[in-house]
Amino acid sequence: QVQLVESGGGLVQAGGSLRLSCAASGSIFRLNRMGWYRQAPGKQRELVADITSGDSANYVDSVKGRFTISRDNAKKTVYLQMNSLKPEDTAVYYCNADVTDLRVTNYRSWGQGTQVTVSS
Numbered sequence: 001q002v003q004l005v006e007s008g009g010g011l012v013q014a015g016g017s018l019r020l021s022c023a024a025s026g027s028i029f030r031l032n033r034m035g036w037y038r039q040a041p042g043k044q045r046e047l048v049a050d051i052t053s054g055d056s057a058n059y060v061d062s063v064k065g066r067f068t069i070s071r072d073n074a075k076k077t078v079y080l081q082m083n084s085l086k087p088e089d090t091a092v093y094y095c096n097a098d099v100t101d102l103r104v105t106n107y108r109s110w111g112q113g114t115q116v117t118v119s120s
Contacts, residue, residue: 009114022095
């Protein structure tokens with residue numbers, strides 16, 4: 001019943017910035033934890049950052065100080081601001097959310113992914 005749609009991916013230069021957005025829609029009572037994962041070629045999928053409904057954020061060590069996760073509950077949207085991008089940030093980025101629907105059923109929902117490519 002819940003859909004997550006990512007936007008903002010693309011090709012960027014090393015040292016540059018971009019902002020990923022993920023908008024949730026459907027029969028949503030509340031959005032709980034939301035986060036971003038990524039998977040690079042030949043590597044395991046990893047959690048990049050997540051954020052609780054109370055705005056407590058967690059980051060993988062490799063992006064601390066460079067990336068910022070935030071959320072706008074009125075818009076049902078989570079963002080990932082990515083600064084000082086490096087070629088090793090190249091990956092498919094996936095949005096994730098833990099959702100409670102209008103019948104108080106809990107779901108873990110995933111977006112389709114958006115490609116981020118950082119050129120040297």
